[in-house]
Amino acid sequence: MPRPDTHGAGGDFRPTSPVKLAIIGLLALLSFVGLVALGTWQVERRAWKLDLIARIDARIHAPVALPPSPSAWPSVSAASDEYRHVQVSGTFLHDRETLTQATTRLGPGFWVMTPFQTSQGFTVLVNRGFVPADQRRREDRAAADTSGTVTVTGLLRLTEPKGGFLRSNDPAADRWHSRDVAAIASARGLSDVAPYFIDADATPNPGGLPVGGLTVVAFPNNHLVYAITWYGLALMVAGAAAYLAREEWRGRRQASR
Numbered sequence: 001m002p003r004p005d006t007h008g009a010g011g012d013f014r015p016t017s018p019v020k021l022a023i024i025g026l027l028a029l030l031s032f033v034g035l036v037a038l039g040t041w042q043v044e045r046r047a048w049k050l051d052l053i054a055r056i057d058a059r060i061h062a063p064v065a066l067p068p069s070p071s072a073w074p075s076v077s078a079a080s081d082e083y084r085h086v087q088v089s090g091t092f093l094h095d096r097e098t099l100t101q102a103t104t105r106l107g108p109g110f111w112v113m114t115p116f117q118t119s120q121g122f123t124v125l126v127n128r129g130f131v132p133a134d135q136r137r138r139e140d141r142a143a144a145d146t147s148g149t150v151t152v153t154g155l156l157r158l159t160e161p162k163g164g165f166l167r168s169n170d171p172a173a174d175r176w177h178s179r180d181v182a183a184i185a186s187a188r189g190l191s192d193v194a195p196y197f198i199d200a201d202a203t204p205n206p207g208g209l210p211v212g213g214l215t216v217v218a219f220p221n222n223h224l225v226y227a228i229t230w231y232g233l234a235l236m237v238a239g240a241a242a243y244l245a246r247e248e249w250r251g252r253r254q255a256s257r
Helices: 018-060 070-075 138-144 182-186 222-254
Strands: 083-090 097-104 107-118 125-134 149-159 193-200
Touching: 018 222, 070 193, 097 125, 097 182, 107 193, 125 149, 125 182, 182 193
Parallel strands: 125 193
Antiparallel strands: 083 107, 083 149, 097 107, 107 125, 149 193
16 A cells, blocks of 8 residues: 655655545555455354354264155255265165275275165165275175175265366266266166265275275364454554554644644
C-alpha cells in the first residue's frame, strides 16, 4: 500500500490529494472485508469438517447393518452412506476378481476386488484387501479362495470412476487405477451390481492374503490455521491503513502550524 507523500523539497509536508486518499482507503477497505470474509469462510468450513468427522466416526463404530438394497441404490450418497459399518452374507465369485492399483502402509501393490453374490439377491464388489505385486496371481494365494456361504464385514465405500493416480482405467488391457464399480462390473460381465463396494475388515483370510482392514479414514482439517492467516492479514491491512492515516493527519497538523 503506498504511503502518503509526507515530505517534499526542503522537508516540507505535501498533503496527499483527496482522490489518492480515497483510492487508498477504498483499496484498504476492500482488502480488509475480503480477508475477513475468507477467514469467516474457513471458520465455517472447520465447523462443517468437525461435524463430518464426528458423523463418519459414528458410522464406523456403529453396530453392523445390512448394506443398502437395490430399492435404496438411487439415494446412496457420500453424505449419508460412505463408511457405514455393514455386514453381508453370500458367496464369492473368485474367478471374476479384479486387481486395482493400491498404495498402502504395507507398500505398493493391488486391491483384490471380488464380486460377492449376496443372499439378498444382488452382487456387490468386495475389496478383500491388499496383495503385494509378487502375490498378484490367484495361484500364489489359492488358499484365500474360500468357497460356500461366508459373511463379510466392512465399510461401505462409493465407486471411484475415471481412474486414479493421474491415470485412467484401461478395461481392455485389464489395467485398473481406481475402484470403478460400473466399469469393473461391465468388464467382468456382472449384473445387478450395487453402486458401491465394501472394504473388508481385518479378519484374516486363509493363507494371510489379501490383507484387509487397511481403509484409511482421514480428513485434513487445516481450516483453523487458514482462518488465523486470513484474519491476521486483515489486521495487517487495517494496521497499515491506520498508520498511513495517522501519518497524514500528523503531517497536515504540523504543516498548519
